[in-house]
Amino acid sequence: MKNKWLVTAVSLIFCSAGLSADEVSTAVSRDYEQHLQALFVHFHQNPELSLVENKTAARLAQELSAVGFTVTENVGVDIDGLPSTGIVAVMKNGEGPTVMMRADMDGLPVEEKSGLSYASTATQISPITGNQVPVMHACGHDVHVTSLIGTARYMAANKDKWSGTLMLIGQPAEERIMGAKQMMDAKLWDTFGKPDYALAFHVTSNGELGYVNVLNGSPYAGSDSLDLVIHGIGAHGASPHAGKDPIVLGSQIVLALQTLVSRELSPRQPGVVTVGSFHSGTKHNIISDKAVLQLTVRNTNLETREILLNGIQRIAENLARAAGLPEDKLPEISIVESTPPTVNNDELVNRLRQTWQQQMGEERVVSVPPTGMGAEDFPYFTNGYDIPAVYWSVGGTPTEEWQSAMEGKTTIPSHHSPFFKVSPDSVKVGTESTIHALLELLKKP
Known part of the structure; x- marks a missing residue:
């Protein structure tokens, strides 16, 4: 199955002839160079632990407000005396369905040893132990938050291309499997309206940069x-x-x-x-x-x-x-x-898979099953609410490193490892795949 992630280097270059002709890819690449890349580095260098993602949430709220979203902060019940850092940003743009897109915000109590020039040296008081601990984005949530902002910037600038309501969620405490429930316990859908579709993605070091991986069934345990x-x-x-x-x-x-x-x-x-x-x-x-x-x-x-x-x-x-x-x-x-298992809606998977194949290239869309039993708290947003949902992943390891690992010459650090790293370019793939999904679900009537 791993061979399905391997293609020629030419097909992965974002400025190649096939991809540069695509308006979304071109716009995302431009925004990445002008804004998103520096923003990703900022988030990577300033990670925060679960339940205390205060600066991350504030920056996310600032970025979303700046492009016209109506932003509500501190959405969620308090836990252990700590107010929720949950963010809900809404943009209404005419008649149509409501689509929710979620990004998790928290880092991990890990000392970064990736060797990256922008590696985190941050420390923070742990809300669990009360001790000062190192903090690292060792699971890629910095990619998720940056991509959510990139998505918001594109959708706000291209309102003529879609119709409906877009709801963006910045979720705390995914690493502790409590942030989604924390927001739902505050009667999220009663306050903001129940979405017609719910989406989320995860960047993975166990996948080659440039690819979208979407599965029928259960991508997370x-x-x-x-x-x-x-x-x-x-x-x-x-x-x-x-x-x-x-x-x-x-x-x-x-x-x-x-x-x-x-x-x-x-x-x-x-x-x-x-x-x-x-x-x-x-x-x-x-x-x-x-x-x-x-x-x-x-x-x-x-x-x-x-x-x-x-x-x-x-x-x-x-x-x-x-x-x-x-x-x-x-x-x-x-x-x-x-947390319950994450189970994708088959009909929605098939619809979005076809969209990504058409818009991003058939060879870039794969269905590689997980090798482990990692879990997610995303299902709290959808279970029991009859909301079709899709959770996909995007590759984060550059082609040369991926091929070297496939040949047995090197190994790829896993998530939650102090050596974990993904390419900042995965922000572009996450943003691009999200935009295409949203444009499909929020088509103008």
Whole structure:
């Protein structure tokens, strides 16, 4: 499948004969040189953590207001005493549907080691720990915000080409899987009107620059973050028979959880159960009375989610019973963060795929399935509201680097890595693909 991302270098040059003839591509390239490239560098050098994207949101609001959008700031309920940084920008342009386009704004607590000349050196007080931490756009949200601004600038300057209502959303806290829900808890659609379509995209280092990747089905998994507290009975390490060791019980639970995907899901049904953290004890010769496991559970449909979550509870409780623990000391499970799977609307996917093929070149539009089970909170905007949605991706790795990796000469840093980087030119592809989607959905009657 990866070979589908490879074409000749000529077809990827934005100023080539085929692409320069396209008015949208030409306009986006011009705006990129004059405004968007410097704006991308600004966002990359000034990342902010989830829930405290204050300067990012303010700059986004400023840019959208400047081209004529009606902008509302601080949209969303407060979390832990922090006001939401959510942005909603609306431009009404005659009769027609309402289309929502979302961009997430937050960075990650990662020290950048990309070697880029414009690498982030920013630090910020973490709203989780209260400590000063390094911050980096290690997932490409700087591309998303800049592309949203590029889209707004084009649509505002070309109102004669579309009709309807365009709603642009700057979303906080995607990395913590809470920003979309934070905005929806503030009755987003009651306030601004429910859109007829919802769109979003993600730049990816696992794709070659110049390409649009759109899938039928589920491009992103659902995710649950679980805390599993295992109770034991403390004792001296030299007298294990006098207690109930939560570390031994926890180890048994970790191993048994691996059978959920391998033995309870269909071999063709994806799922993930990962124990990312296991903490217990304070000293060599003390048997603790508690162990805490932190899990991430991934699915692509709600039926799989139910199987996995029920299985985790069943395994944990019954292994505790087998260890001789009483009913009042059975493990406690709590869901800390949760998001449903992202599922694209097939009819809308087919419509936009055809649009991108016609407008950007058939060879630049691919359908490469994901290799992992990354999650998104975008579905909170659409689930239960009967809103057709499409979430696509654009490649971010320059052709030479991509081909070198395909030949096994180099590796491409993953998202959330301190070495993560994508080409600033991916802003153009993100902007261009978004504009074409909007012009298709907001056609003049």
